[in-house]
Amino acid sequence: MKLKLLFISLLFTTVFIAGCSVTKEQAIDYAKETFEAEVVTEPKEPNRETELFSYFLPPGLNVKEASENNLILSRGNQIYLVFSNPAEDNFSTVNYEQDHAIEEQAILTETFTSEEAFSYIIVAPYDKDEYKVIVGIGGEKGTTISNKGNIRSSVETIIDVIKSVTYE
Numbered sequence: 001m002k003l004k005l006l007f008i009s010l011l012f013t014t015v016f017i018a019g020c021s022v023t024k025e026q027a028i029d030y031a032k033e034t035f036e037a038e039v040v041t042e043p044k045e046p047n048r049e050t051e052l053f054s055y056f057l058p059p060g061l062n063v064k065e066a067s068e069n070n071l072i073l074s075r076g077n078q079i080y081l082v083f084s085n086p087a088e089d090n091f092s093t094v095n096y097e098q099d100h101a102i103e104e105q106a107i108l109t110e111t112f113t114s115e116e117a118f119s120y121i122i123v124a125p126y127d128k129d130e131y132k133v134i135v136g137i138g139g140e141k142g143t144t145i146s147n148k149g150n151i152r153s154s155v156e157t158i159i160d161v162i163k164s165v166t167y168e
Contacts (some may be wrong), residue, residue, distance in 0.1 A: 001057050027131070027148035028108050028123060034152045035121040036134065038159040046164050053084055056164035058157055073161070080144045080158060083124040086140025086167050088116035103134070121155065131160065140165045 022030070048052035050066050057063065058072070061080070065072040087093055089126040091113070096153035098120050100109060122134040127144050131150060134143045135158040142158030 007048065022148040022151075024107075024148060027151045030152040031108055031123050031133065031155050032110055033092060034114065034155040035110060035119075035159070037117045038156055039117075039163070040136065041163075042116065044160050046166055049168070052167065053083075054164075054166050054168065055161055058160050061161075062079045062084040062158065065166060071161075075157070078146070078150070078154070080142055080154075080161070082158075082161055083141045083143075084162075084165055085139035085141075090138035092138045093118055095139070096120045099134050099136065101133070107131075117136075123151070135159055135162065137162050 001105075006119055032094070048057045048063070049068035050068065051128045052068050055071070061073050061075050063071065064074050069084045069086075073080040073082065084094075084161050085092075091097070095119070096111065099107075099120075103109075103122050103124040104126045106122050108121060111118070111120045113119070116129070117138050119137045121133070126132045128146055130145050131151060132143065133146050133154050134141065135155060136142075137159075138163035142162045144154050144158065146154035
C-alpha cells in the first residue's frame with residue numbers, strides 16, 4: 001500500500017512539474033511581453049540612493065555593493081548588475097550598440113523608442129536553461145542571468161530599478 005501511494009505521489013509530482021515547466025519559446029515571449037508592457041509604465045518612486053543617483057529597490061532585492069555608477073543587487077542566488085552613466089541621456093543608444101555587438105547569439109533583441117527614452121532588451125543563451133538578460137533605458141542598464149521560469153520577473157525587476165534612476 002505504501003509503495004503504491006509513493007508511486008502515485010511521484011507520478012503526480014512528475015506530471016505537475018512537466019506541466020508547469022516553461023519552454024524556451026514561452027520564456028522569450030514572456031521576456032518580450034514584459035519588456036513591452038513595463039517600459040511604458042511610470043517609474044517607481046526612488047527609495048534608495050548612492051552618492052550619484054537615487055533608485056527604486058524592489059522588495060526582496062538586496063544591495064550587495066554600491067559604487068558611484070554601479071550597483072550589485074541580489075535576490076537569493078540571482079545577481080543583478082546595474083550600470084548608470086549620467087553622461088548619456090535617455091535617448092542614448094551607446095549601451096545598446098555595445099551590447100548588440102557583443103551578444104552575437106541573442107535569441108531576442110527588441111528596441112522601443114518613446115517620447116521619453118530609447119529602451120532595449122537582449123536575451124542570449126548563457127548556460128543550460130539559463131539566459132543572459134540585458135535591459136537598457138538610455139544611459140541606464142541592468143543585466144542578470146535568469147532561468148526560463150524566472151525570466152519575466154527578472155525583466156520586470158531590472159526595469160523597475162533602471163527606470164527609476166534619478167540623478168542628484
